[in-house]
Amino acid sequence: MSKRPPEQEKPTATTAKGAQRRAAILDAAEQILFESGYGELTMRAVAATAQTRLGHVQYYFPSRTELIAAVLRRTLDRSLDRLAPLFTNATAHTPPDAEGLVRQLLAEHDDPRLVRVYAELWALAGRDEPIATVLRTFYGDYQDHVAGFLRARIPALPDTVCQARARVFTVLIEGAALFRSGIAAQRTEAADAELIKTATALLG
Numbered sequence: 001m002s003k004r005p006p007e008q009e010k011p012t013a014t015t016a017k018g019a020q021r022r023a024a025i026l027d028a029a030e031q032i033l034f035e036s037g038y039g040e041l042t043m044r045a046v047a048a049t050a051q052t053r054l055g056h057v058q059y060y061f062p063s064r065t066e067l068i069a070a071v072l073r074r075t076l077d078r079s080l081d082r083l084a085p086l087f088t089n090a091t092a093h094t095p096p097d098a099e100g101l102v103r104q105l106l107a108e109h110d111d112p113r114l115v116r117v118y119a120e121l122w123a124l125a126g127r128d129e130p131i132a133t134v135l136r137t138f139y140g141d142y143q144d145h146v147a148g149f150l151r152a153r154i155p156a157l158p159d160t161v162c163q164a165r166a167r168v169f170t171v172l173i174e175g176a177a178l179f180r181s182g183i184a185a186q187r188t189e190a191a192d193a194e195l196i197k198t199a200t201a202l203l204g
Contacts, residue, residue: 022060024050029071034113038120041068069130072121076138079108080145087145098153098203102196105173106180115181143170146203154204169202 028050032041043064047054061067086104109115125132146166150157157165176195180187 018060021052021056025052025057025060025067026071026074029067030075030117033071033117033120037116038068038124043067065128065130068121068124068128069134072131072134073138075114075117076134080138080141083108083142084145087149099196099200101149101203102173102199106176106192106196109177109180112181115177115183119178119183139170139174142174143167146170150203157204165202169199172199172202 025046029041029046031049032045041064043057044054046067047057050057057067061070083105086101121131121135125135143163143166146169147162150162150165172195178184180192
């Protein structure tokens with residue numbers, strides 16, 4: 001059975017109305033993830049929260065996995081949009097501030113709702129390959145930004161070393177979210193000082 005909006009509307013994802021409806025569905029799904037968690041994110045719940053028909057949700061996102069992958073992709077794209085300027089704010093005469101970058105990246109952990117959503121999506125990626133693919137793409141882009149930042153600071157650093165440091169840096173900063181957000185532990189000033197020192201050292 002074809003899942004499509006009523007014949008008189010026929011908005012598609014490429015039309016203005018279709019784009020608005022798709023965004024509203026993603027907003028609703030994101031709200032449920034933030035407030036109730038992955039277990040409560042059903043297609044019916046999303047339709048109710050978005051105040052639209054279940055058929056409309058299924059038209060744009062035929063499966064729950066596709067919906068969650070789209071939410072994840074949009075969330076991660078927004079994160080990269082916020083973070084990319086931090087990595088590229090360098091000139092030939094002014095080496096980028098490594099410690100300043102680390103502190104700004106750690107500030108992302110200050111939103112406990114966002115960290116909870118990431119934690120749920122990390123767990124989900126372990127069971128769902130399409131979502132894992134989206135996550136790997138995001139962290140690949142993140143790592144490339146870090147490697148570019150490193151090259152701007154230390155042009156002579158071999159590419160293999162840049163990539164290795166970038167990966168360890170990404171693991172360190174992203175993994176720290178669980179321990180700094182209160183999910184796995186509470187943050188402390190002493191631990192934060194060591195974290196900042198270690199992460200900054202990776203950036204040369």
